[in-house]
Amino acid sequence: MCKVGYTGEGKKCEDIDECDNDFNGGCVHECFNIPGNYRCTCYDGFMLAHDGHNCLDTDECVYNNGGCQHVCVNTVGSYECRCKEGFFLSDNQHTCIHRSEEGMSCMNKDHGCAHICRETPKGGVACECRPGFELSKNQRSCILTCNHGNGGCQHTCDDADNGPICGCHPKYIMHVDGKTCLEREEAAVEISEGNTTAGADVDKRVKRRLLMETCAVNNGGCDRTCKDTSTGVHCSCPVGFTLQFDGKTCKDIDECQSNNGGCDHFCKNTVGSFDCSCRKGFKLLTDEKSCQDIDECSFERTCDHTCINHPGTFECTCNKGYALYGFTHCGDINECSVNNGGCQQLCVNTLGDYECLCHSNYKLHWNKKDCVETKGSLPDNMSPKVLLHCIKSGGSDRCFLSCSSDVQVFSGTQDAYTLTCGTSSHLKKKQQNTNASSWLDTSAIKISVTFKLNEGKCSLKKTEMFQEGLEQMVPERHNSVMESFQYVNLTCSSGKKVHGALRRLTATREIFITADFELETSRKEVTDTCDVRCARKKTEKRFRKTIRTLRKTVSRDQFRIRVSGTDHEVARKSLKLSEPQQSCGVGQIHVGNRCDQCSPGEYSSDGFKPCLPCPLGTYQPEAGRVSCFPCGGGLTTRHSSASLFQDCETKVQCSPGHFYNTTTHRCIRCTVGTYQPEFGQNYCISCPGNTTTDFDGSTNITQCKNRQCGGELGDYTGYIESPNYPGDYPANTECTWNINPPPKRRILIVVPEIFLPIEDECGDYLVMRKSSSSNSVTTYETCQTYERPIAFTSRSKKLWIQFKSNEGNSAKGFQVPYVTYDEDYQELIEDIVRDGRLYASENHQEILKDKKLIKALFDVLAHPQNYFKYTAQESREMFPRSFIRLLRSKVSRFLRPYK
Template identity: 50%
Template sequence: HQLIGGSENADECAEGSDDCHIDALCQNTPNSYNCICKPGYTGDGKQCEGKFMSPNASWAFVSLLPLIPCFPAVSVCVCPDVDECLDNNGGCQQVCVNTMGSYECQCKDGFFLSDNQHTCIHRSDESCAVNNGGCDRTCKDTATGVRCSCPVGFTLQPDGKTCKDIDECEENNGGCDHFCRNTVGSFECSCQKGYKLLTDERTCKDIDECSFERTCDHTCINYPGSFECLCNKGYILYGLTHCGDVDECSINNGSCEYGCLNTQGSYECVCPPGQKLHWNKKDCIEAVKCLPNGKPAPRAQLVCTKSGDAEVCSLSCPSNALFLADSENYTLSCGVPIQPDPLAPPIKQKAKFKIKDAKCHLSPRTGQFPCTDDCQVTFVNLKCDSSKKRRRGRKSPSKEVSLITAEFEMEMKEEEASDSCNIDCVRDKMRQKLQIAMRTLRKSINKQQFYIQFSGTEYEVAQKPSRIPEGADTCSTGQVFQDGKCVSCGAGTFYSGEQEQCVQCPPGTYQDMEGQLSCEPCPSTEGQGIAGAKNVSQCGGQCPAGQFSTDGFRPCQLCPLGSYQPEPGRVLCFPCGGGLMTKYEASVTFRDCEAKVHCAPGHYYNSSTHRCIRCPAGTYQSEFGQNYCINCPGNTTTDFDGATNVSHCKNQMCGGELGDYTGYIESPNYPGDYPSNVDCVWTIIPPHKRRILIVVPEIFLPIEDECGDVLVMRKSAVPTSITTYETCQTYERPIAFTSRSRRLWIQFKSNEGNSGKGFQVPYVTYDEDYQQLIEDIVRDGRLYASENHQEILKDKKLIKALFDVLAHPQNYFKYTSAESKEMFPRSFIKLLRSKVTRFLRPYS
């Protein structure tokens, strides 16, 4: 077939300007060219079709060769390869290369193959204007022809045209500290859980979870990639980060002989009328019982004298004194409270004294006040409270005021009555004597002439600022200045006013509290104990566990069969109950009692019925063979009975009305597993002309429950109201969205099936004038496309900073440009900046 066209003497085939089919050959002619289909093809040269396969018969082969050996038993005929290059060089202008079943044309150096795949074009004739110069990406015209190049993240292939993505992760992990993920034309670093990617987008840094608000209820310890919460003494951990009070009274009655009273962080044993607590704070003894050495209890002594016009009072405290102090207050108890006697009740007097321009502070005083027996008091409770009172007028400085509350108690004895002065007469005289002492005390306090004697040192009760050297660091009594702060003297020591430092308790004494001014004598007269004893048990001489005595000290007796004692220094042993016997004498635990059955964790042994009973809901038992269950800490409870661990105790509190500029909602017991059968409802009512933005960093709801646990956010409680968000599955990919209604009704319901970590969802309210901008940001897929961006929405500090600016735009100036670059990745800043600029200058 002949095509008429082209310019005179032009070689269209060589120039590649012919219009021949890819399976046709181009033959140049004077003033024109011919297109001829290749062997094995039919057509007019512009369109060529193969004739090897008949369209109607799949196994009909038509061969151009005279002989093709095919045998009847063979279902497929094997045809030899045709070397197309033998026939007119395969139609190639320069080089023809035969391949199995086909062939290809190639060009010599300085030429490149045209689009018809047969003719060659000289490189000096190519141009970026034609087919981008054959370049895959960027084309540039140069004096020697076109030059192809590739963008960052790609490499130019040997053909000089094609660009191939570079896998940066193959070399040195892409420079990433932890994980490297290759992307088209780039790569992305990410970090292990518990680490944060820095703004260099390579380095991973440990997240200090302890720097966040509300990470732990009490003490937080940060570890590389993790953290741990610890609770104060008397509290136990639940829900991974929360601390609840331990109900020690549920643990075998707190090991108290009689009654047990639980308190926050501690507990107290109580005794019946006519008895008092033993020094071990567990057993009860007769109230009139004398100390081991037979001496009466030391008394406090109030001494007031007049020297000229000055009234001076001094309070001398015995050794059994209690001192508690902080920066602005202290409480001092001297002596032992009197056990009420109906025939001769004690005389009590209470008074308050105000000292102007003074601060509560016990300061050591040189020189001691002489002691007399003028006024002995059995018990004194002295409390000093400092507070600043603002004077009238805005610019007037605050005024320091110290208020001292003193309670004195004097003991009445029947034997002091006589024929000339009966018991009422004695009472009147003693009350009058105490009232006179109180009046004198008031005068001495007003003139700052009131002193307290403690363990051989005398202290001033309240001190005016003029007595404190300017610039001096002053700590409360019982504290010393260390490492730039005031620290209380620890247990096993006391504060010495003479030495102005913490001193170790000498042998034969102990101190189990902090910030005290003296040490208590050990109850035993035999064992001297150790220096720095922190409790009575370190005094030495007590009966060991499994033994007892009348005073808790040696000589001791073994606990008889059928009883046990787990603690040292006790005056009794606990019976096994129910007629049970122990395997041997001196048993130390109930598990030594020969129970009829050995109870598994989650159960307790009932000594009356001799059966194992499941721990009721709200209690747990993690050990074998116990006769009690422990109450769940704080306000937590369990989802079921028979709980075996404190982790089964969960806080069920949730819901409420929210209206602040920022806040959060979280599943009950978060970050621990949420309880079953809860129904939490929150309502977010933003201030006037403000809208709500929600960020869900991650949410954990088990899909196995078939949507039994659901979080839904909508306009109101009506099911048909506008819904903003609803899910019943786990999503670790964050999402941000604006509320579709001005207020939000949020509900979280769980069934009694599987449980999970739940969620903590922060929210912020913003000015409705920014609605278009906020929606533009949160609906942009680039906000979530990068793992780095996703981590921003999970980072509590960064979310707080973003919310701070959204809630109060003027706070933007708190974050300088340099700080922002250190906080957020460049790509994130670029994304936000472009949107804010377009919002503020829409027509620029």
């Protein structure tokens, strides 16, 4: 024999199609046959009853107001959005547009159309109906058809001229409302002919039977599911409810009371169920309970420079020379706008940096800010400024480099320095005539040599002279060498630290001493038989021999530098374990990890100690400077060694947003494009990059805003963005975008969230229309903040979008993505975006705010073939089950006629 659901003699069994009968398998809507069984399903807007056959209306308005901006009204099999007084429903059937009081157009409140109003080319209006409705004979009203919410019928629907006519499945009878259906009474009183029971007893039994409750009347008094039994009706409740003691009432179970409903963060009870949601900066995983941090740094365009993710948030940082504005953007800092960048003469701003320059006859000091006057032209017979004297004494060589003038010391860290002596041939060439310059080109010799010490440190410190007193000795030909130079650049720096063995208290360093020598070939060495090039080769050969001697003295710590008659050691070969913190060179002091000339509030005009305090009426905020800034305007300071302008005794103290004018001795408001966050300053700071402020007197960098309208417009996908997003947009700004998709494509817009201040009485607004004409078809218009997302299709094939702000309050603004899709999918896309279940839960709402998920959805909508890029497993990991079920049902219904 065959199994249940099959027919045949047992050897060969065929499936029984339970749906192929007059009763439709008992299903009131749709019946699907499956091997050995069948399944009932309901139309959109209905849910399957407990018996698996009947279909009950779904109240879409219960979930997030059905996605309606104003009022949601539930109907059998569907729902509709309505607007408050003064507004009319837009074509997306969810948002409301403010009515215009004047003009013969669709924006006028008296256009008379029940659903959709269109302007005609001749200036009139024409009415249209929403999908599932037909325009009535008066060309204004709309008649419901069975294509919308099953015509409001619970079971069957037939279209007629005046609207749908409802019917019931054979097992049911029509309710007096003409739409819903009640189950027929199946029980009947049977009286057998041979029964000898008295008629009175039969009547009592029949009366009791008739008086007994049945599910056919008022659902048996049950809140939800009713079932007739031999003992009467039996009430039951769906999942998420519990049956009360009266046996009829169903009470919602608050799942959040037990273990927070299993939710990681927040639990919100709903009728018959519950929703989990996450804190801002987290997203709900596909199990619809767990929360995971959103890695904002994985998104495109999150930060201009560097993005640092944190649990629940993120942080943007900028490269050196740039400042952060608008939370995520970086703009170049104009260092020259603050006290000329600290430059003594000229300041030039560059991207991410700046540079100090000097006027003619001045050269830049080693501190890269001050300018030092250069000497006049150099005479041809000028004596060399640098002498290298080496002598052999006691079997070993000793050398010292004598600098007579133009000595400068450049310091980096405390472990490095640079000393220059004399005048470079580059400067000398500029200052001499053409003939002398030509001689320099031919006769100048430049040689660079590097010496290495395996252990030690750089130390330009005063030391004792050699015991032999080299300066008094008369050099002899056999044991003495002397070379003269025009210029020497000597640099000492340490290499990488080499960690020593265990218990070693100090680390060893490799020391590199690099010397760049410039010398000239003597004119006396040029003869008839030896030209300039010949004489130059002789000089180079002699000097290289001297270098070999110099290398020996450096490695044996027998090399000194003599400045103004005082000897200084170049480097200290070994470190003493008991030695304190490394010291700086001559005329230097510790500032952090640097060796600088003088502390803030001090200066040194010659580059060496002693550092002098800034005199009264001057101040110096930086270390290592050769002068102090005057307070200006005859102002004095409270004390010498002043390091800030605030130390100047101004006549008034200026508040933030102002600067002190030393000419008028008044506080002046910072001009537009500048700000000042501190009290008592004499300058305002320029806004970074291309940003500016809305008004003068700004006090913070957050008031610096980019006025450029943002967005990227593509044929298939793109986005529009308010200026300075996600920072507050500027005042009195106007942006216009035009979206013109390719032929046979339509536009889908998603507004994840939008922030506009309602306090301004619609002074700031965003509008999307067919064209710039105020009478053209409007798709979307708002002047308020909505953190709940919404998706809608454009009412026109192209869009003109405008954002405008006034001088009142400001807000974050918006970033609105869009996608264009094949117009053949118009019915499917509208069916999806108009379904309130798309916005029913916070879980679904967050999908429309997730940049990665929106990108994936748009990718498939723009190019359907890309659907196959995403495996079923990837889809399940990206989207919650409820969201996939919603889309699957929509797509299946759309494709059903093509199967």
